[in-house]
Amino acid sequence: xxxxxxxxxxxxxxxxxxxxxxxxxxxxxxxxxxxxxxxxxxxxxxxxxxxxxxxxxxxxxxxxxxxxxxxxxxxxxxxxxxxxxxxxxxxxxxxxxxxxxxxxxxxxxxxxxxxxxxxxxxxxxxxxxxxxxxxxxxxx
Amino acid sequence: xxxxxxxxxxxxxxxxxxxxxxxxxxxxxxxxxxxxxxxxxxxxxxxxxxxxxxxxxxxxxxxxxxxxxxxxxxxxxxxxxxxxxxxxxxxxxxxxxxxxxxxxxxxxxxxxxxxxx
Numbered sequence: 665x666x667x668x669x670x671x672x673x674x675x676x677x678x679x680x681x682x683x684x685x686x687x688x689x690x691x692x693x694x695x696x697x698x699x700x701x702x703x704x705x706x707x708x709x710x711x712x713x714x715x716x717x718x719x720x721x722x723x724x725x726x727x728x729x730x731x732x733x734x735x736x737x738x739x740x741x742x743x744x745x746x747x748x749x750x751x752x753x754x755x756x757x758x759x760x761x762x763x764x765x766x767x768x769x770x771x772x773x774x775x776x777x778x779x780x781x782x783x784x785x786x787x788x789x790x791x792x793x794x795x796x797x798x799x800x801x802x803x804x
Numbered sequence: 805x806x807x808x809x810x811x812x813x814x815x816x817x818x819x820x821x822x823x824x825x826x827x828x829x830x831x832x833x834x835x836x837x838x839x840x841x842x843x844x845x846x847x848x849x850x851x852x853x854x855x856x857x858x859x860x861x862x863x864x865x866x867x868x869x870x871x872x873x874x875x876x877x878x879x880x881x882x883x884x885x886x887x888x889x890x891x892x893x894x895x896x897x898x899x900x901x902x903x904x905x906x907x908x909x910x911x912x913x914x915x916x917x918x919x920x921x
Contacts, residue, residue: 681883684862691866701868708866709842716859769855769863772839781843 669697669731675715677724680768686727687712697731699804706782706802707736713775714740714798720765721745722796738783738800746792754780805829805914807871807894810850813908814898816873820885821894827870831917834906838863845869846917852905856880861887869893875902 671693673686691708699707711727718725722744730737747753753760754776761771780786783800790796807825811818818825830848835841836855841863845851851869853860856878864872871894874880880888880895888895898905 681858683859684866688862688865705847705866705868712862712866713842766837768857769836769838769859772837772843774839774843778839778843 668733669693671727671729671731673727673729675718675724675727677719677722680719683716683719684712687715690729694731694736699731699736703736703802703804707738710779710782710800710802711738711740713779714738714800716770717775718742718744720761720770725795735784735801735803738802739797740799741795741797743795746794746796747788747790748792750788750790805909805912807850807896809912810871810873810909811896813912814873814896814900814905816896816898819880819895819897820888821871821892824871824892824894827894829870829914832906832909832914833916834902836902841867849917850909850914852902852909854878854902856884858884858887860884861891861893864888864893865891871896873898873905875900875905 687708690711694704722742725742728739752758756777757773759771759773765771784803785801787799807827829850831846832850833841833845834852836853838859845867848870850871851864852873852875854876861884874897877899
């Protein structure tokens with residue numbers, strides 16, 4: 665079947681104002697493909713949260729989006745500092761974001777829990793000093 | 805309620821997305837913290853905020869927000885207006901404070917959506 669589509673993005677951490685460009689593009693493409701609004705909303709939220717995280721914590725990274733017949737897989741890979749305590753990071757309200765980020769409206773400690781809430785499967789692979797890869801699957 | 809009704813109630817100026825002021829509004833969300841908007845906003849929702857940066861527009865885009873209302877006289881810059889126009893997303897500005905803006909909308913029948921824990 666030829667229904668599998670792959671999209672790749674590089675997230676730069678140089679300009680916070682540009683955060684969300686990849687999520688915006690993915691959202692537009694899913695709309696064009698006629699994916700259900702509910703699934704689009706979940707992908708948009710999960711990916712945007714992930715993109716913001718990459719910029720806040722990990723100096724940017726790479727995003728790979730795979731669209732198949734029945735699911736969308738989002739893989740966000742960075743070469744950032746890694747997550748010291750994944751269990752804590754998954755708790756709503758726990759944040760290590762600097763004050764500067766909070767003044768921009770982020771860093772409430774809701775990112776990872778919200779990514780999990782909006783995906784059917786989520787997996788975090790992280791190593792201190794090496795980087796983090798978050799994989800999320802959203803089914804139709 | 806429509807976006808146009810909100811313009812009347814809060815004495816707003818519409819500065820972007822002017823072709824979409826007839827859009828229907830079902831709920832409202834008031835927050836300066838975009839993290840919380842991403843976690844709690846409902847569908848067909850207007851966003852009231854005093855935070856004024858491009859990520860407010862991005863957040864609204866991801867959440868399918870019907871209109872953004874900048875309270876306390878906050879004015880978005882040209883980049884933000886351009887982003888919103890491209891998205892067909894109305895931006896309103898009002899000199900009312902956050903509490904008064906929310907109160908006026910609530911008084912006129914708008915609600916915040918159900919609490920789902």
